[in-house]
Amino acid sequence: MKHSRRIFFILLALGLILSGIAPLCAEVLWSDEGFYLDLPEGFELAGGDSTSRFAFLSPDRGLEVDLFRYDRERCTDAAALAADVLKKIGSTGETEAFTYENRPSVLAELKFSLNGASKKGYALFIEGRAAPASGRASAGQEAGGSAVLPPAKPERHTVLLAYTDESRFESYGDLVLSSLDSFSADALALRHPGPLSQYLFAFPAQRKDTKTISFKGTSIEVGWNKDEAQEQEDMAGREFRVLKAYGQNPSLWKPAWIRAYRMIYRECAASLDEFAAKIDPLLPDDPTDAARELLFWVQGFSYERDQKGSDFIAPLDSAYGARGDCDSRAMVMAILLRRRSIDSVLMLSNEYQHAMLGIDVPGGGQRFPFNKKQYLVAETTAKVGLGMIAQDQADWSKWIGAPLWD
Numbered sequence: 165m166k167h168s169r170r171i172f173f174i175l176l177a178l179g180l181i182l183s184g185i186a187p188l189c190a191e192v193l194w195s196d197e198g199f200y201l202d203l204p205e206g207f208e209l210a211g212g213d214s215t216s217r218f219a220f221l222s223p224d225r226g227l228e229v230d231l232f233r234y235d236r237e238r239c240t241d242a243a244a245l246a247a248d249v250l251k252k253i254g255s256t257g258e259t260e261a262f263t264y265e266n267r268p269s270v271l272a273e274l275k276f277s278l279n280g281a282s283k284k285g286y287a288l289f290i291e292g293r294a295a296p297a298s299g300r301a302s303a304g305q306e307a308g309g310s311a312v313l314p315p316a317k318p319e320r321h322t323v324l325l326a327y328t329d330e331s332r333f334e335s336y337g338d339l340v341l342s343s344l345d346s347f348s349a350d351a352l353a354l355r356h357p358g359p360l361s362q363y364l365f366a367f368p369a370q371r372k373d374t375k376t377i378s379f380k381g382t383s384i385e386v387g388w389n390k391d392e393a394q395e396q397e398d399m400a401g402r403e404f405r406v407l408k409a410y411g412q413n414p415s416l417w418k419p420a421w422i423r424a425y426r427m428i429y430r431e432c433a434a435s436l437d438e439f440a441a442k443i444d445p446l447l448p449d450d451p452t453d454a455a456r457e458l459l460f461w462v463q464g465f466s467y468e469r470d471q472k473g474s475d476f477i478a479p480l481d482s483a484y485g486a487r488g489d490c491d492s493r494a495m496v497m498a499i500l501l502r503r504r505s506i507d508s509v510l511m512l513s514n515e516y517q518h519a520m521l522g523i524d525v526p527g528g529g530q531r532f533p534f535n536k537k538q539y540l541v542a543e544t545t546a547k548v549g550l551g552m553i554a555q556d557q558a559d560w561s562k563w564i565g566a567p568l569w570d
Contacts, residue, residue, distance in 0.1 A: 192426075197320065200354060202346040202427065203229060204339060204406055205420040206413075216320075223416065227336050229343045232323040242291035245321050246270040249289070253278075262363045265349045265356065267291050271363050274327050285327025285340050288359050290349065292319030322347070324359075338405045345399075346427070354569075355433040357399075365395040368434070375484045377439065379461060384442050388484060396432050396478035403427050404476065422566040425495070425510055429568040432479040433499050439483060440503040451506050452525040455542065456550050458500055462493040463547045491519035493544035498568045509534050510566040511541070516557045520544060522565065527551055530558065534565035 194200045206223035216233040232249075239245035246259055250272055257273025270289040277283065295318040324347055326340045333340075345358030357367050371387030378384075403424045410420035447454040468487040469475055475489070482488035483496045491510070498508045498521055507524040511532055522532040522539025529551015531538035541553050 197233065198350045199322065200348040200351075201231065202348070202423065203343055204346075205410060205416045205423055207343075222336075222339065223413070226332060227326065227328045227339055227343070230323075230325040231347075232325075233320040234323065235320055236292055236294070236318050239321065242268045242270050242289045242321065245291075245323065246272055246287075246289040249287070249323055255287075260363075263366070264288075264290055264359045264362045265353050267293060267349060269359065269363075271360070274325065275330075276327075282330040283327045284330040284333040285325065286344060287326070288322070288324040288344055288347070290322040290324075290347075290359065292321045294318050319349075322349070338402050339409070341402060342406045342427070348430075355430060357395075357431045357434075358427075361395065361399055361431055364398075365392060377484060377486070379443050380446050380457065382446060384439070386439050386442065386484065392435065393478065393481045393484075396428075396435070396480050399431050400428050400476050400478050418564055421512060421514075422564065425491070425512070425566050426568060428476075428478065429495060429499065432495070433502070435480045436483055436496070436499050437503070440500050443500070444504070447504070451504065452527045452540075452550070454504060455501065455506065455523050455525050455540075458497050459542050459544065459550055462497050462544050465493055467545065489519075490545045494519050494521040494542070495568070497521050497542065497544060502568070507537075508568065509539055510568055511539075512564045512566055513557070513562050514564075515562040518557060520553070523550075532560060532563060532565070535567070539565075 192200055192202045203220060204222070207220040207229065208223075209218065210221045210228070211217075211219040218231045220229045220231075221227070234245060239248055243261060250257075250259070253276045255272065255274050255276040257275045259270050259272040261268065261270050263269060268291040272287040272289065274283065274285040274287050324344055326343045328336045328340070341360055345360040347359055348354050348356075356362075357365070361367070369389045369392040371389045371392070373388045373390070374385050375388040376383050376385050407417075407420050407424040410417040413420075447457055464486065465482070466487045467489065468477060469489045477485075477488040477492040479492065479496045479499055482492040488496070491512070494510055498510060501508050501523065509522045509532070511520040511522050513519070521542040521544060522534060523542055524537055524539055527540050527550060529549070530541045530553045531551075532541050533539075540551050542550055543553055546554070
């Protein structure tokens, strides 16, 4: 979860690193139970027991996000849990069942009264998985030893509530949805669409149509679903609207900018898996040469911007349509490099109004210093070689590094 440095130390003081939620890269928080939360920038911990209950407030304290974890013995499934919780808070909103990461889940509209004030928002109820079969042998036993792994624990159910005063709900709508969508059930889900995205469009997508992509002179046929591409565009639009709200906050807009791209990367990364698998045999084994080939490919995209929307073409449409601006191309390249376990960082500059990609591969050329690494720069719009950058854009102090990880 995105937090300011001050909140990072609050979390330390409450002991969340050991018994509840802990920071990952000082930005995203993770739980020792395996789930992750990536709330918008500036949310602060406002209450809870540091184990199963957490309450967070937005920077202006107008939006509250609560996370609860319940043992499976408390309620048999997500539907029963939703009915129980909603009855206790007196919510009258509608509910709908869906599936998130193969977990039965419920989305509920929140309408309830708290301390005499009418509240409105949404809630997610995500069913925890049962424990896998016990008695698995450890690596030592398989090799002839006697050690046996302890039985795995079942997942606990998760409840996420995001709500504000009913009179202010319209202005907080995107922030509510982004907050709920920032939950990841486990590490695998970090490169899959969030819960709300999977409610709006089932994951993985069913692709009945096809598109043909030209790569290194080879025609590659891939599955296509225009509604999947539209869902990515809609989600990106939501995240950039959330980012816009931070535009006048000098202490939060930069990390908020990074989070926006991280959320979009997570939404879209898995959608390029089929294409990544099909181009893999066409790429050199050497990571630097592979990066050069991908850079040459994205540099050939037509330069297009979504002027009527978020001014960003989401990765699926960008890759399959061979079109996009600098940040769209850099995002596509980052996703494809990650499938080859090649680390990269999105480079963003407000002063230059530009984006590039930094890649952790050997080779000569200009390098962007970030997180104790020196990333070889990749200019995705101008047709220049890997490691080359325009002289009037080479002031590293005017660039921000945005890690895109899973």
